[in-house]
Amino acid sequence: MVTGRVTDASVVVGPGIWRFGWGPDDHDALAGAVAAGHVIECGTHATGGNFSGFMDLPRDARPLGFPIAELHADGSSVITKHPGTGGTVTIDTVTAQLMYEIQGPVYDNPDVRTDLRSIELSGDGRDRVRISGVTGSAPPEQLKVATNTLGGHRNQMEFVLVGLDLDAKEAWLREQMDAALADRRPAEVVWTRGPDPAADADTEEGAARRVRCVVKDPSAEVVGKAFTAAGVELALASYPGFTLTAPPGKPSPFGVYRPAYVDRNQVHERVLVDGVEIGEAS
């Protein structure tokens, strides 16, 4: 199945509608499919990847298996994975993905609102977890639109400060950089630092504080060489032990994401097969 941009869970809901003939009012079945879709949409996130219980996993070089949702006509499902693959499917790995990137107890999808508080998880054998009891209600009147605009350009430098007098080294560095950037100061200049080393460290990296300068500006020029040259030119002219964690890089453009909403009656879905329009979406 090939589609344009759709919500992550819709990649499972769509086949469910096709296979089981669900209509727009089959809220519970749709909600169950959304739950199953949400669980498998991030692949190995459901089979032990990015999992805080990783100490209980078999940890070896095998790639983690991708999850499979066995979807039923009532919208319930069993989450599993191919035998012989890495990782595992447990109530906790499934819960981890249910909890991921949600905005509260109700999860909105263009076809249904899923009540996450209704979800029941149970073991169904090794690496098999059943999702059942999911209830849903009519979808919101407004559809979510993901908008992205060009925000500008960004760049960064990470300075390494080692050993004694770290606060003074950092203060001098920042004063010099501020002065060097004064003529065309980037719209945003953000300084952050890594953890402070313990005294008397027995490795050089253990004796280091990393100080990061991130800059953003509508103009690539302002955060390009004008910025990196200012930093690099301090290499022989600033605090002792000056070094960077990376050579100066080019600026990169960044986008700003904002969700927006549109009345669903403003959106007309069309399906074309080989250029011929079929059916009409309700």
Next chain:
Amino acid sequence: MSTSRVPLGTFVHARSGDKGGNANIGLWVRQDPTGSEDPERRSARIDWLLGFVTTERVRELLPETAQLSVVVHPLANLGGVNVIVEGLLGDGVAASTRFDPQAKALGEWIRSRLVDVPDELLDPTPS
């Protein structure tokens, strides 16, 4: 009631991520992977977690959130809560200057924070 000062993650799992400029952390009580679990203790752990994670507590454990809106949604059926921190990630991952601009490791950070847990909820320490 006696308590011990242990990492929040001792029996609590976490998964965190982004939703635009907001960060999201799920926290829930772990299930014993061997399947041998005292259901009463699990239930007691969940009750404790539901009461423990509040807006004030999150702001305390994650000082970076102190000035932000923090909303805690209970999800008792999943054994825990979902926490939303508004605005932690600015204008979203591409624009954010935050170390960890997608809040991928926010959950691991909060699990590492030391908290006072009633001893009856903890596994007995081998003597």
